[in-house]
Amino acid sequence: MLLKGKNRRSSLLANTTRIKCASSYWLLLFVRAEVSDTVDMSRPMYCDRLDIPLPDKPYRDVLTDAEESLKQKEKGPWSQLSREEKIALYRLSFCQTYAEMKKPTGEWKTVIGGIFFFVGFTGLVVWWQRIYVYPPRPRTFDPEWQAMQLQRMLDMRVNPIQGFSAKWDYEKGQWK
Structure with a gap:
């Protein structure tokens, strides 16, 4: 099927973009990955990381009226703020606490399960080979023969x- 006009040109451009990506990154040589949007690293970004305690910008930029009034109340003495208000203020600036970031994910269970699965599968393959692939043991291995x-x-x-x-x-x- 031949493409004509603009469709042919855009298809050719998309193919050359894929080829350029694949040639510049050897990992993408066989992967048909779409090119994602670029991120402007000069603009402030939010990220929860243990090694970066203060992100460039707060977690929530757009605030409701209640959150705006809480931000105004924050500028006053903190002894007048309740515990819930302090937590709400923290959640406006940060998505997670350090305890939440350090919390184990439980991924080790998946890894151990995968290891047990592959060891079990390998055992089944070895068992199948001993029964159906390998020839019977020679008679010279019998204790009577020895x-x-x-x-x-x-x-x-x-x-x-x-x-x-x-x-x-x-x-x-x-x-x-």
Whole structure:
């Protein structure tokens, strides 16, 4: 299907944009990611981070009338503010407290569950291979066969100086 006019040009522009992104970032080489809007880093931004205790701007910029009156009340003595008003003022400036930021996420449970899943799956694959893929064990691994082989080596007096035969007492019929 051939595109004509403006549609063809915009499609070509979109494809070249994807190619430029993919060529400039090797990770995006195989990913069809859309280019997101740029963020003006010169403007103040809000972020909750442990290493940045005071963000550039407050959490809430647009305030209601009640919040505006609370902000005016903030300029006075803090001893006249109730506990709830202090918390509300804090929540106007910050989204989370340090305790909330440090709170564990519980992600370790997902990680441990994933590890157990993959270990279990690997165990099932190994079990399946032992039953259906590998040949049966050779008869030479059986204890009866090994006992017969040992008796044969003793009867042949194999390595009588330092080997099996040196440790076997032929007169008593037992190990020395």
